[in-house]
Amino acid sequence: MNEARRLRCGVVAMAALVLCVRGGAQMADQIKVDFAVDAGPVTHLGSGMLQSISTTQPESKYIAPLAMHGWRLNGNKPEQYHVMPFDYYDRVKSFGTTNVYYELAAMGVPKPADRSKLAAWYQQREVLIAAIMKRAAAEKKNFTWEIWNEPNLKVKPWAKPNELDQAIFDDEADWFEVWDRTYRAVKAVDPKAKLYGPSYSAPDVAMMLRFVDHCIAAKTLPETINWHFGELWDYPAVVAAIQEKTKAAGYNVAFGAGESVHAGTDNNLDAGFPAYLFATAERLHMEMLHATWTSSPMAGDPQADAAEMAGLVTREKKIPRGAWWTYKTYGDMTGRLAAVSVTAESRSDGLASVDAAKKTATVLLGARKATGGPVDLQLVGLNAAGLVDTSDAAGSGHHWVHVVVEKIPGTEVDLPAPVLLSDRMLDAGKNGELKLPLQVGYRGALVVKLSAGSAPSGAQKAVGKVADDAFLWHHSPTLDVFEGEDMPIEASQAHTRETKLNHASGMAYSAVAFKQIGDKATYSFTLDRARTAQFWLRMLQDKNGAIVDVTLDGKRLCDPIDLRAEKHAMHEVRCGAMPVGVGKHAIAFTVAGKNEKSSGYEFGLDAIRLADVDQEVVLAVTPGVTAEGVTPNYDAVPDTKTVSVQPVKDSAGIHFALPAAVGPGKYHLTIGYALHPGGQRFDLLLDGEPVGLQRNSGGKTDEVKPGVDASDFGTIMITPGPHVLQFICADKKPLDSGFKVSSFVFTRYVE
Secondary structure, three states: OOHHHHHHHHHHHHHHHHHHHHOOOOOOEEEEEEEEEEEEEOOOOOOEEEOOOOOOOOOHHHOHHHOOOEEEEEOOOHHHOOOHHHHHHHHHHOOOOOEEEEEOOOOOOOOOOOHHHHHHHHHHHHHHHHHHHHHHHHOOOOOEEEOOOOHHHHEHHHOOHHHHHHOOEOOHHHHHHHHHHHHHHHHHHOOOOEEEEEEEOOOOHHHHHHHHHHHHHHOOOOOEEEEEOOOHHHHHHHHHHHHHHHHHOOOOOEEEEEEOOOOOHHHHHOOOHHHHHHHHHHHHOEEEOEOOOOOOOOOOOOHHHOOOOOOOEOOOOOOEOHHHHHHHHHHHOOOEEEEEEEOOOOOEEEEEEEEOOOOEEEEEEEEOOOOOEEEEEEEEOOOOOOOOEOOOHHHHOOOEEEEEEEEEOOOOOOOOOOEEEEEEEEEOOOOOOEEEEEEEOOOOEEEEEEEEOOOOOOOOOOOOOOOOHHHHHOOOOOEEEEEHHHOOEEEOOOEEEEOOOOOOHHHOEEEEOOOOOOOEEEEEEEEOOOEEEEEEEEEEEEOOEEEEEEEEOOEEEEEEEEOEOOOOEEEEEEEEEEEEOOEEEEEEEEEEEEOOOOOOOEEEEEEEEEEEEEEEEEEEEOOOOOOOOOOOOOOOOOOEEEEEEOOEEOOOEEEEEOOOOOOOEEEEEEEEEOOOOOOOEEEEEEOOEEEEEEEEOOOOOOOOOOOOOEEEEEEEEEOOOOOEEEEEEOOOOOOOOOOOEEEEEEEEEOO
16 A cells, blocks of 8 residues: 555544544534635624723734624713714724724613603704714714614513513514614714614514514615524524515615624633634624623623623733634634535534635634534545645655644633644645544634645654644543533423523523422433543522432432522532443432522523543641531542642731642632631632632622532643732731631643
8 A cells, every 4th residue: 555545544544433432422523615616705704892892902912813894882871972982993993893883772761651751852862863973974983873782672572571661662663663763863964874783682583574674664774684692503594584575675785693692601711602603604794793791700890891802811911712712713814715514413613714825724613512522524625725735746646735733722711822733744635635533622613724735754743732643533532511401301390491591501401390309300421431520510590499419320429509599590510520431321410409598499401511530639728727528529539639738827818839739730720618607708819810700708609509618710720830829808808717718629631
């Protein structure tokens, strides 16, 4: 067998081996990229932002490379008129942004009960809009005008039950009158002005079509039809339905999603979903504005009001997180798009570009669903795109392609650069085709960079952190995710698949209508390899939440979990590390009771996550400051080290010197501390930098946690050298004598 054939067969054999190893795991998605088919220019329509900046932050060097096409600025609050849109316009335009949106909104609308004042309000609003537009013209600021933010939620029949008192419009006709009057007021000042609407909270097709029908009849159709959120896989049908009406009436409208990423911690940090977002934007020629926000991962201000580009950069230093690199990769894509085809049920999706002048190509893949999974990436048309070096084909038969594969994980900490997985010369054969078995990780993205290759001299040389091909092509050892709504279930009460909660992983969760103590729901999942795994449970938290016991294959996984909280949200619980084998497993949730403040037994399972544990270091705080009990550790990781540490009180609070046992690496940190009446809010600092969320030792927290004194402080990076963990009171006073720390658990995972 000659060397060229051996190389090609090696790739095919590795692919077959991977599919065998996957066993009971999910089958690979089939994604095909045809570089011989021109799918149009790269438009960067998918790269846009809602607010999330200040006049100075983030630094321009972190914004300019993202090729932002649109930016939506908030004129929605009286105190912000003539502030945010006008003060930020020049900065936003300096990045090459095409569309800058000014959100006009309510402007002092009277309360629903005081309808006698509506006529005066109409006139006042129109006068104010005219003044804003005239100022924009005088300052040469070319805004696209957004008439209202999510007006459907202000119409009484569609208002949220807990927001009925905020409803403005009695019915849809009321809202249409406001739309028409505003449209005409804008056009009266500038007939060429562009309008953007209706900005409904979701792409309700019937509601959208009623709006379009009304606007066609009233001659008030906006230049861009937009809505917020919704499932991206439904967007093509929504666009097609609207286009059928508008084109028949002689209009050619543009489309946009003014808020295109759901709120929530995971969505905020998701590096994979934006790749799917960009692919959808380019296919539909539809502008997307990234608008996720949350107070959960960074605490403090909602993300839309914080200068963090919706969480793409860190809060303290304003430097890139993982998701930023997905935007950066998209911003770097130049030239023409290549045709990408995926199956309807595919978990992953993406887009590809080829730059004929540079003779380079880029493929960006991400997860349509948070779990991601295996992908068989077929690359064809490499010859036509000039991506193959055939200079020595006559002699050796090789058709070399230089293939670089990088991983972009979703991170809360900063990410200096994507993780290099492989840098190889591969033989594309005379037809210019490659098939790469890949793994799109949980909420992560993959980047495949292609260029004409050359024959490697001697042994294949690695660049950066590169293992052999198995590192690229094996089943991911780091993380498995099982979505609650997708797992088989046996339950004592009715269960449903809920899709109404925006920040659910995968945009859905499994709800079980528990009614009493002893009710039980058992979910099953299958693993294709044995490991020691750390478990997280992501569950619904609500005022009516139950207390549940959790077992895995009949063995207790963690302390009873109290799901009662003031806020309706999803929260993740870190449970114990357990050895698990190959095959089917059952995880059961049994109602153990309810909080005295809870009026029911509500339960919802969003997702189960597992990570392979490398080692665990437990720092036990010496007597004198020890709280009762320690962080649960039901099945100790085989390589567990327990070390005693001594607290030191200082003028700012209490600090601990990390022992050598906590060596360099990426860890998940859990801390046990006592909850007591009159407790204080405190921050945790690692070498002076904030770690995790602010906590309250008085027990006032929205976080669901096992036990009474264990809190998850997230992922931290430990570098070589001495380190200090410090607790300081957030109320600018010393920590009181009731503040007691019991333990630190540093869990390091297999990479």
